[in-house]
Amino acid sequence: MKHIHDGILKTMEDELKELISPLEDSENLTDVLADTSDLPNSLIITGLDPEIFLNDEKKEKFEAIFLPYDDEVNFQYFRSFHRARVTFQRSEAAATARIRCHQYQMGDFLLSCYFAQPAAAKTEDEEHLRPPSPHRQFLISPPASPPVGWEPVAEAQPCLNYDLLSAVAQLAPGESHELHPPSGSQPGIYVHVCEDTREKKPGGLKMIQTPCPARATGAPS
Numbered sequence: 001m002k003h004i005h006d007g008i009l010k011t012m013e014d015e016l017k018e019l020i021s022p023l024e025d026s027e028n029l030t031d032v033l034a035d036t037s038d039l040p041n042s043l044i045i046t047g048l049d050p051e052i053f054l055n056d057e058k059k060e061k062f063e064a065i066f067l068p069y070d071d072e073v074n075f076q077y078f079r080s081f082h083r084a085r086v087t088f089q090r091s092e093a094a095a096t097a098r099i100r101c102h103q104y105q106m107g108d109f110l111l112s113c114y115f116a117q118p119a120a121a122k123t124e125d126e127e128h129l130r131p132p133s134p135h136r137q138f139l140i141s142p143p144a145s146p147p148v149g150w151e152p153v154a155e156a157q158p159c160l161n162y163d164l165l166s167a168v169a170q171l172a173p174g175e176s177h178e179l180h181p182p183s184g185s186q187p188g189i190y191v192h193v194c195e196d197t198r199e200k201k202p203g204g205l206k207m208i209q210t211p212c213p214a215r216a217t218g219a220p221s
Contacts, residue, residue: 041094042087042116049109053079065101065111069093085116 052058066073066086070093076085088094094115102113171177173195182188 039091039095040115040118041089041091042085042118043094043098044114044116045084045086046082046112046114047110048082048084049107050079050082052084053077062106065104065106066097069097 048062049058052062062084063073063075066075066088070088070090072089073093074087076087078084086094086097088097098113098115101111104111104113171191171193173193175193177191177193178188179191180186180189
């Protein structure tokens with residue numbers, strides 16, 4: 001068993017050398033890794049072979065890809081998502097593995113490496129929801145007390161058009177009133193006020209009562 005394990009590691013090291021050799025001479029890798037203080041130390045690996053979660057031999061072959069970058073690397077497997085989380089001791093190791101192992105062909109599967117979002121430590125104040133800022137609390141339904149210093153806005157005075165009121169008051173029933181004089185290209189606009197043709201009867205409308213139906217006489221049989 002040890003012989004098989006050593007053979008797998010040897011094969012993986014040879015494959016990694018072929019993959020890494022073109023990048024080791026690149027100046028871009030040195031520029032990228034110049035400052036990794038703000039980078040996380042964990043990678044999310046996607047596109048895993050489902051057999052990795054069941055076969056120890058394939059799992060060792062997968063882990064051998066990242067061991068050259070950190071001897072104390074930690075692996076966490078998420079079978080439901082076909083993913084794995086690889087945590088390194090240093091951010092530099094994670095950045096190097098991200099550059100060199102991204103789009104790595106492992107059998108029939110293409111591995112993709114992405115930086116994992118670091119989990120920020122929460123303080124006691126962040127464990128519970130905070131109330132909204134004071135200048136937005138009056139928007140809560142039902143409204144709470146308005147913020148300090150708030151005053152209602154005084155409504156403006158209504159705008160009265162006295163010329164319009166005067167023109168309406170001059171409209172007499174049965175007469176025509178010119179609103180817009182005619183021109184060579186436009187017709188004139190006139191308003192014809194109708195007369196009240198309803199007849200007013202003294203005493204108002206008389207309500208006619210409905211007669212009561214006739215009742216049968218005699219005792220019931």
